[in-house]
Amino acid sequence: MVELSKDDLFTLEEYSEKRSSFRSGVLDEKKNRGVMVGNHVHLIFENKNTIQYQVQEMLRIEKIFEAKDIQEELDAYNPLIPDGKNLKATMLIEYVDVEIRREELTKLKGIERNVWFKVGDTEKVYGIADEDLEREDDTKTSAVHFMRFEFNETQIAKFKNGSGVVLGIDHNYYDVPPTTLHHDIVNALASDFS
Structure with a gap:
């Protein structure tokens, strides 16, 4: 690392x-290190x-x-x-109104375990969330999560070649289409791989 x-x-x-x-x-x-998935989930990829x-x-x-x-x-x-084989991100769940955010966080419980990358025709890479401490309780998720996405060699090679990188979320309540990453973002994130 x-x-x-x-x-x-x-x-x-x-x-x-x-x-x-x-x-x-x-x-x-x-x-070139931030990606919105839908209108309320913002991932900021750290380096x-x-x-x-x-x-x-x-x-x-x-x-x-x-x-x-x-x-x-x-x-x-x-x-x-990131350690050269992964990407790490801060995931922010963004709602301007505090009361609406509080309500939405109850409906979004578990969302942090359902964020994924897809690189070309490879399998989805699901993020590993909040390894430092639990950020979800019995009733709601947190507005901030720390994510790690582990890629295999094939996925890294395809990512570096810009093979259709998509970021999505599988969550019943937050049902939004996946986001295809712009080539500038793909290039910036690809530089995190060794």
Whole structure:
């Protein structure tokens, strides 16, 4: 796995000076790392740069500079970086109105176990959700989930060749057509494979 280490990070002072340009670069990169499936499910695919940005922001906001505290942040965020054979995403269930979101999350229970990729004519790759902790309770799912999609060699090769990559969700309540990924997004995500 390509993990971030303390040596990869800017000091708080360096980050203060470089934040604007670093942030701008990461936000540009993220434009080709997000996919909507229907109107309410947004998957943001993480990589080393997007995670470094999140860590740097956390260190800045919390004014963290002690080595052990920095390592705790790295230990929390490093599992979100793809390892060369998978893609990792933050899945957001988005409803603007808080009351509507609360109602919809009860109807969407289990959705996180039914998100999939299909690459060309290969089998679906279902995401593995929330390995860090359970984000669903007896009545509803969470609005945020962390996903990992494991691909075999054939699927990775076809993904890199741009063989019709589709992202979908099999859920009785959230019945929306799958999303075919634009070639810019496919290319960006393919770079996560080693």
